[in-house]
Amino acid sequence: MPEDVGYALITSEPTEFALMAVGEDSTPSDQPEADSSDAQLSSSTLEKLFTDACIDAFAKIKKANMLLQQQNQELEQLLANKNSEVEKLIKNKDSQxxxxxxxxxxxxxxxxxxxxxxxxxxxxxxxxxxxCKKWVESCKGFKMLLGKQVHSKAKFGIRYNHTSPPEDYAPIDSKINEIVSEPLSPPFSLMKFQP
Structure with a gap:
């Protein structure tokens, strides 16, 4: 993981602050008048800044800050993934x-x-x-009329109601064939023409 600038500032602030406070040539007159009361530290305070407890505290702060940054990055990645999933769902819903x-x-x-x-x-x-009522009645009447015609004993034609044809009956097609098969008289005979 790359070093965070914020972490370096946290670890370097006490050292810089201490150097500013205990510089060899530094005098109260070198510091601004507004900051003179806040910038002056006693030697006992400076000694406490460099104790093991203080160093451990700064190390814990740095570690906590790194953990927070890692959690923040994970949350940002999770948010990006959720946004991507939501966009895909929206596209699918739009298609549907x-x-x-x-x-x-x-x-x-x-x-x-x-x-x-x-x-x-x-x-x-x-x-x-x-x-519609009249139409239904008309259809019923027509059906009854057809039923009566089918079951009546009257012979309206050959093969009607499964009746046998007369003895002298001959189909029309056979009569036509007989007429056509008869030889034609000389005026109507077919003539062969020489080419």
Whole structure:
């Protein structure tokens, strides 16, 4: 880990402060008048600054500061990761929202088309002036009529109601074939032309 400037300042401040206070040529007149009362330290105070207890205290402060900085970096990294995850989730949600909007638009268009067809059919039905009840009754009557025709004994044609054809019956196609197969008279005979 690179050395933090703040840590160096913390460790160097007591030394610089002590040197300023006990300089060989320093006199009370060399210091500003406003700071003269705060800058003057007794020899006993200076001795306490360089004791083992004071050095240990500064070492503990430095260590605590490093731990705080490490925690701060970890929190910043965690925050960056969370922001990245949130951005990905937002993009996914935006994509889903876009898909849903497209589906909604398609369904709306389909609904409008079906509604238009329904309106057209309703208008056409209204113009015919035929009620559904009458239409159903008409269909029932038509069905009954067909049923009566199928089950009636009247013979309306060959093979109707599984009846056998007459004895002298011949299909129309066979009669046409007989006519075509007969030889034509000389005026209508086919002539071969020489090239």
């Amino acid at each position: 929202i876009s898909i849903l909007k497209t589906e909604k638009s398609n369904l709306q268009a389909l609904f409008d088309l079906q509604n238009e067809k329904y309106s057209t059919c309703r208008d056409e039905l209204a113009q015919t002036k035929v009620s």
